[in-house]
Amino acid sequence: MIQTNPFTPQSGLEPKFFGGRESALKEFISLIEADVSVLKPEHFLILGEWGIGKTSLLKQFKKIAQRKGFWASYCGINKTEGLINQLGLIIEEIILGLPLKDEEIFLLRKEFRLREKKVLSLQIVFAKFLLKIWEKIESPIAFIFLDDIQNFLPHIETLDILRATLSREDILENTKFCFFLSSTPEGWNSFLDKHDPIGRFFRKKIVLEPFTKEETLEFIEKSLEGTGVSFTPEIKEKIFLYTQGHPYEVQLLSSYLFDAQLNGVVDERAWELALRNTLRDLGREYFEVIYNKASEREKELLFIFSEKNCPLSLQDLRSIMILERKGKNFPIANIKNFVYRLHDKGLLKRKDNTYMLLDPLFREYIFRFKNI
Secondary structure (H helix, E strand, O other): OOOOOOOOOOOOOOOOOOOOOHHHHHHHHHHHOOOOOOOOOOOEEEEOOOOOOHHHHHHHHHHHHHHOOOEEEEEEOOOOOOHHHHHHHHHHHHHHHOOOOHHHHHHHHHHOOHHHOOOOOHHHHHHHHHHHHHHHOOOOOEEEEEEOHHHHOOOOHHHHHHHHHHOOHHHHHHOOEEEEEEEOHHHHHHHHHHOHHHHHHOOEEEEOOOOOHHHHHHHHHHHHOOOOOEEOHHHHHHHHHHHOOOHHHHHHHHHHHHHOOEOOEEOHHHHHHHHHHHHHHHHHHHHHHHHOOOOHHHHHHHHHHHHHOOOEOHHHHHHHHHHOOOOOOOOHHHHHHHHHHHHHOOOEEEEOOEEEEOOHHHHHHHHHHOOO
8 A cells, every 4th residue: 555655845844764963963972972061062063055955954963862862952943133133033943942831932932022122232132032041941052953044134233243152151151052043155145245253153054965865765665655655676776866865855856756657666657757857846945046047148048958958168168159059149268257156156066177067957957947
């Protein structure tokens, strides 16, 4: 009997099988197994691109901490305008994330509802909040996981208040909080450009990369266990070829492939439909946004990269433009500038002296839907 689809590309849902992050898990387990009586609070930064698995990792950390008997709060950060609203969001999320009694939650939310108060110093209020919370925590250390802090851009004051508060003597002497922040690299670099001390404070980093081929294949196999569905070896190879181990893309493509099974088997017959549906979803969720970062001239170059489907040097591009008459009236002398801008915008990646599109599925999306 075929079981429920085990792949969970929906944002916020935890995967059936959590894999590919052994080194990060080992580092966290080593941290919580240290002697907490002498452990100095250290604060960590999780860096990773869109869909790489930052949320899943933070939620896994929270589970591990709680299994060890530590209090932990996961806080998803949404886009919120205004310093008071941003800090208020952190306070609200921490309160609701900890295992407090209903009456304690009510009183804390009432006392620290910043939007209804005239506040002279947000740093003092936040310090008072942490001290108050610590009185209720029945744990030698408490973990706070703040996810997607790039949503605080373009303002950096919220993070600066967090840094300054955690550096206060009364907080260091009387509490033991360990904060984990997650961000995209682009978002974090924007914070650093405006306020370098934030980077020095959150020095310990875990950088998330795509899964290796072995990790990707293991993830698919472990997820399929007990479902009554199998993917042929050729399909599993193609999943890695097209996604290059990007966790969200693996989840999304595998989910559509699972839904296309026939008699419990997913083979080549399921591929084209699943790929089209995957590209459609990725276009809506991400690809269209980054594609539109390019100017009209830059989009002409993107299509050449998608059509050739291989790394190209600047000279290769010039030759293609001249010999194949690509891009009517294209200013060929300026190709270098266009390519450099596409690289700076994150649409191209560079290897030695050649360039290629950032992602195989992004290449498919441009080739199929953006034929200029």
